[in-house]
Amino acid sequence: MKTKSGNVVPEVKLKVVDELANLIKTKKTILIASIKNLPASQFQEISKKIRGKAIVKVPRRNLILKAIDNSKNKEVEKLKEKIEDSIALLFSDIDGFELAGQLIRNKQPAAAKPGQEAPIDIEIKAGMTELVPGPAISELGAVGLVVKVTKGKLEITKDKIIVKQGVAISVAASDVMAKLGIKPFSIGFIPVCAFDLVEGKLYTDIKIDRDETIENLKSAHGKALPFAVDLGYHSKDTIKFLIGKASVHGNKINRIMTGEPEPVVTVEAPKEEEKVEETKPEEKKEATAAGLGALFG
Numbered sequence: 554m555k556t557k558s559g560n561v562v563p564e565v566k567l568k569v570v571d572e573l574a575n576l577i578k579t580k581k582t583i584l585i586a587s588i589k590n591l592p593a594s595q596f597q598e599i600s601k602k603i604r605g606k607a608i609v610k611v612p613r614r615n616l617i618l619k620a621i622d623n624s625k626n627k628e629v630e631k632l633k634e635k636i637e638d639s640i641a642l643l644f645s646d647i648d649g650f651e652l653a654g655q656l657i658r659n660k661q662p663a664a665a666k667p668g669q670e671a672p673i674d675i676e677i678k679a680g681m682t683e684l685v686p687g688p689a690i691s692e693l694g695a696v697g698l699v700v701k702v703t704k705g706k707l708e709i710t711k712d713k714i715i716v717k718q719g720v721a722i723s724v725a726a727s728d729v730m731a732k733l734g735i736k737p738f739s740i741g742f743i744p745v746c747a748f749d750l751v752e753g754k755l756y757t758d759i760k761i762d763r764d765e766t767i768e769n770l771k772s773a774h775g776k777a778l779p780f781a782v783d784l785g786y787h788s789k790d791t792i793k794f795l796i797g798k799a800s801v802h803g804n805k806i807n808r809i810m811t812g813e814p815e816p817v818v819t820v821e822a823p824k825e826e827e828k829v830e831e832t833k834p835e836e837k838k839e840a841t842a843a844g845l846g847a848l849f850g
Contacts, residue, residue: 573610574621577620577750582646582649582749582750583629583643584649584652585635585636585747586656586742589638591742595741599659607647607652610644611640618636621633628750657741661740662739663736664736665722665726671717671737674718677698677712678709679709681709684732686702689732696713745757747759
């Protein structure tokens with residue numbers, strides 16, 4: 554096969570294009586993930602973990618675009634503007650958000666390098682370290698950590714944020730984190746967008762935070778229960794509260810109808826035992842003098 558310019562297209566490239574076009578036609582989901590700065594070893598490890606759930610391809614941009622054209626699927630052309638350098642294509646039969654969630658869970662912690670922007674406030678907590686006294690004292694002190702020697706090891710005495718979110722990490726801060734085994738970054742496949750080939754929909758800005766979602770659900774449930782009781786919505790979760798509420802209202806209506814006064818609940822404070830201490834004559838005189846002084850002074 555020749556290009557428009559007359560050049561012969563290698564058989565290998567034609568095979569890649571055909572394979573990609575076939576995956577576009579037969580799979581349910583196409584997910585684009587960024588693999589920028591991802592070491593080859595981590596790429597291979599993550600690819601193994603999602604094997605059987607997704608087919609991972611890292612073809613050149615021009616081959617991807619050609620495969621999209623060859624698929625004859627006009628809806629898939631929406632993906633063209635998302636095809637950039639350092640991306641991987643994942644083809645799967647599972648939902649795009651489910652696949653993205655698996656990629657997020659397979660991200661791995663990574664050490665900080667000088668010049669990188671801190672993803673969050675990087676805080677060093679107070680506590681014992683495995684570092685021995687020596688050059689480490691001045692190195693930790695250079696980033697503002699207060700240390701002391703405890704049983705032959707260095708102990709950090711106060712919590713300290715050594716790099717603010719969005720600030721470039723210095724060489725000193727990077728070295729300290731390496732010594733303390735702190736890895737503030739996470740590396741892996743970063744979901745960029747997903748295309749549902751069945752629905753013909755493109756989903757962008759895929760952000761999945763499992764822990765945050767669980768906390769939001771807990772908070773919503775806590776607010777929903779009293780709201781449901783207030784509305785009078787009956788379910789197995791609200792019925793006991795509704796019965797209690799009905800009982801209170803019923804008692805009030807009964808007192809209104811019968812003219813019975815509201816019950817008065819008296820709470821008697823517990824009595825403390827009076828302690829009588831014997832006062833010496835000299836103390837009595839001093840107390841009396843102090844009392845008179847306060848009265849007339």
